[in-house]
Amino acid sequence: MLLAHALALAEARTFLAALADLATTQEGSRAYDHALHYLDSLHAGEIPGPTIGSPVVDLDTTYGLAVSAIEDLATHGVHPLQVELVLAMLEDARSLDAPA
Secondary structure (H helix, E strand, O other): OHHHHHHHHHHHHHHHHHHHHOOHHHHHHHHHHHHHHHHHHHHOOOOOOOOOOOOOOOOOHHHHHHHHHHHHHHHHOHHHHHHHHHHHHHHHHHHHHOOO
């Protein structure tokens, strides 16, 4: 894995973990965790550490940063359909975490 790919993956993982922490429901938190585990499975154990980069501000901002980071993975060799699946999982998690 090249450095740029590792950084993109680390960012995506960081924002997904932050979303799981910021989630307002248990179902939402579990769904964000599920998306994170799926993203990890795509990289077969090659998992970089978290980044310190962008601060986590709020749920909406973090969601936007996560989407951007996940979309960026397509430019580093992750199959576009896998990227779309992770984005769909992220959207599902957001809908589960929406206030009732």
